[in-house]
Amino acid sequence: MTQISLYNTKTRRKEAFTPLNPDDVRMYVCGPTVYDRAHLGNARPVVVFDVLFRLLRHVYGADHVTYVRNFTDVDDKINARAAATGRPIRDITDETIGWYHDDMDALGTLRPTAEPRATEFIPQMVAMIETLIAQGNAYEAEGHVLFAVESYAKYGALSGRSIDDMIAGARVEVAPYKRNPMDFVLWKPSPDDLPGWDSPWGRGRPGWHIECSAMAFELLGATFDIHGGGIDLQFPHHENEIAQSCCAHPEGGFAQVWLHNEMLQVEGKKMSKSLGNFFTVRDLLDQGVPGEVIRFVMLSTHYRKPMDWTEKKREEAEATLRHWRKLVDGVVPGSPDQEVVETLADDLNTAGALARLHGLAKSVASNPQDAREEEKRVFLASAQFLGILTEELAGWEAVRYVENGGLKVGTAENVAAAIDGYVEQRRLAKLAKNFAEADRIRAALDAAGIILKDGPHGTEWEFGMSVSLSKLEALK
Known part of the structure; x- marks a missing residue:
C-alpha cells in the first residue's frame, strides 16, 4: 500500500499519515459562505483537497473515505445581500450553491461525500453550546453566548500564538459584555428582520465558528483524520474550532492532521478589487x-x-x-x-x-x-x-475560430485539412531551400493563431486560443 505523508500544521512537520480507521478515513474542509460567486482564491482549496480526496480514495478505496465540506448559509453578508436586493435569503443561498457547484464542477473537482448546510444543524449547535456553558467553557451575557478562551489551556497551539500576542495583533470586537477581548461569539441575538431560531438564550443565530464544530461532530465524530482549509482560516477560525470542540467533547481529539493551503496572487500581486485584478472563476470561464x-x-x-x-x-x-x-x-x-x-x-x-x-x-x-x-x-x-484529461473536461480543445466578428466552434475536417496542406507546403519549401517561402507560410499561420512545433519527426500544429481563418487568405 502506498504510504501517504502530509505536513501537519498542528505539529509543524511532515508525518506519515495513519488513519484512525483505514476502513473509514474521514476529512472535513471548510466550505464557502454562500452569498456571491467564488473567486479564484476560493477555488484553490477546492482543487487542493479534491486531489487529496482522489489520493485517499485510490489508497484506501472509494467506499472507505468520507469527505465533508460545508456551506455557511447563515451569515451577516448573506443578510446584507438580501436587504440590498429584496430577495429571500433562501433564494440567494440556493442560487449561490448552484453557482458554486457549476463552477467547481467546471474545474473537474469531485463532489464531497456530504455538503451540509449550517441551517440544517442549528439544534446540534445549540446542544454543543449548552454543553460548553455547563462545563464552564462558555457564558451568557446580554443575550450573547461567548466562549471563554482562558478556559482552554491549549488555545493558540495551532497558530503558535500566545493569547497576549493574539490580543495585540487581532482585530477583535471589544464589547462590554466580554470577559476577555479574545472571547468569541457562539450565539447572538437576532431581531425580527433577520434569520433567527429559538434557543435557551432567546431568539438568535449561531456564530461562525460553532457551525463547523457541530457539523464535524455530527458527521465525523469527536475524533477524525484530517481537517483542511486555507491558511487564512488557521486563526481565528480553526483555532476556535479546536477550542470549542475539544472542550465540548474531551473524549475526542477533534482533527488529527491539519492541512492549510497558501494564498493566491495574480501577476505577483494580492488579488483585490482596488487593484483591478479581482475575478471570479465564472469570469475566467466566460472569457x-x-x-x-x-x-x-x-x-x-x-x-x-x-x-x-x-x-x-x-x-x-x-x-x-x-x-x-x-x-x-x-x-x-x-x-x-x-x-x-x-x-x-x-x-x-x-x-x-x-x-x-x-x-x-x-x-x-x-x-x-x-x-x-x-x-x-x-x-x-x-x-x-490528477483530474485532468478526463472525459468530463473534454471538448474545449475543439477547433475555435473567429469569423465575421463572432466566435464559432467547428471541427470540420476541411479546416484541419487546409492547415495540414499549408504545413506540407512549408515542408516542401524548406526541402527546396526556399526559406523565404517557408518563413512566409509560417508567419501567415502564426498570424492566424496556428501554433507550429518543429520536432525531430516533423512539424506538429495545434490551434491557439482562437484562430482567425480570414488571415489564412494571405496564403492563397
Missing part, C-alpha cells in the same frame, strides 16, 4: 479559459506555497493540455504510473507529479507512430488521477 486549464495552473504550484496566476502560465497550460489531449485521442486509460502516485503521496506534490507527466508525455511523443499503446494508457490514467 473562454477552460476549467481544465485553471486546474492545471493550480496544480503547478505546491499547495503550501503561494500560487501566482499569470497569463503566461495560462497560455503554457493550455498549450500543454492541447498537446496531451492530442497524444491520447482515442486511448482507453489503464493504471496510473506508480511514480506519479508516490510523488503525489509525498505531501500532495502536484508540481512533481506534473513534471513526471511531462516526462511520460515526452516518452509517448518521441515516436508517435510506434508508441506502445500501454504507454499511452498509463499516461492517460496518470493524468486522470
Whole structure:
C-alpha cells in the first residue's frame, strides 16, 4: 500500500499519515459562505483537497473515505445581500450553491461525500453550546453566548500564538459584555428582520465558528483524520474550532492532521478589487479559459506555497493540455504510473507529479507512430488521477475560430485539412531551400493563431486560443 505523508500544521512537520480507521478515513474542509460567486482564491482549496480526496480514495478505496465540506448559509453578508436586493435569503443561498457547484464542477473537482448546510444543524449547535456553558467553557451575557478562551489551556497551539500576542495583533470586537477581548461569539441575538431560531438564550443565530464544530461532530465524530482549509482560516477560525470542540467533547481529539493551503496572487500581486485584478472563476470561464486549464495552473504550484496566476502560465497550460489531449485521442486509460502516485503521496506534490507527466508525455511523443499503446494508457490514467484529461473536461480543445466578428466552434475536417496542406507546403519549401517561402507560410499561420512545433519527426500544429481563418487568405 502506498504510504501517504502530509505536513501537519498542528505539529509543524511532515508525518506519515495513519488513519484512525483505514476502513473509514474521514476529512472535513471548510466550505464557502454562500452569498456571491467564488473567486479564484476560493477555488484553490477546492482543487487542493479534491486531489487529496482522489489520493485517499485510490489508497484506501472509494467506499472507505468520507469527505465533508460545508456551506455557511447563515451569515451577516448573506443578510446584507438580501436587504440590498429584496430577495429571500433562501433564494440567494440556493442560487449561490448552484453557482458554486457549476463552477467547481467546471474545474473537474469531485463532489464531497456530504455538503451540509449550517441551517440544517442549528439544534446540534445549540446542544454543543449548552454543553460548553455547563462545563464552564462558555457564558451568557446580554443575550450573547461567548466562549471563554482562558478556559482552554491549549488555545493558540495551532497558530503558535500566545493569547497576549493574539490580543495585540487581532482585530477583535471589544464589547462590554466580554470577559476577555479574545472571547468569541457562539450565539447572538437576532431581531425580527433577520434569520433567527429559538434557543435557551432567546431568539438568535449561531456564530461562525460553532457551525463547523457541530457539523464535524455530527458527521465525523469527536475524533477524525484530517481537517483542511486555507491558511487564512488557521486563526481565528480553526483555532476556535479546536477550542470549542475539544472542550465540548474531551473524549475526542477533534482533527488529527491539519492541512492549510497558501494564498493566491495574480501577476505577483494580492488579488483585490482596488487593484483591478479581482475575478471570479465564472469570469475566467466566460472569457473562454477552460476549467481544465485553471486546474492545471493550480496544480503547478505546491499547495503550501503561494500560487501566482499569470497569463503566461495560462497560455503554457493550455498549450500543454492541447498537446496531451492530442497524444491520447482515442486511448482507453489503464493504471496510473506508480511514480506519479508516490510523488503525489509525498505531501500532495502536484508540481512533481506534473513534471513526471511531462516526462511520460515526452516518452509517448518521441515516436508517435510506434508508441506502445500501454504507454499511452498509463499516461492517460496518470493524468486522470490528477483530474485532468478526463472525459468530463473534454471538448474545449475543439477547433475555435473567429469569423465575421463572432466566435464559432467547428471541427470540420476541411479546416484541419487546409492547415495540414499549408504545413506540407512549408515542408516542401524548406526541402527546396526556399526559406523565404517557408518563413512566409509560417508567419501567415502564426498570424492566424496556428501554433507550429518543429520536432525531430516533423512539424506538429495545434490551434491557439482562437484562430482567425480570414488571415489564412494571405496564403492563397
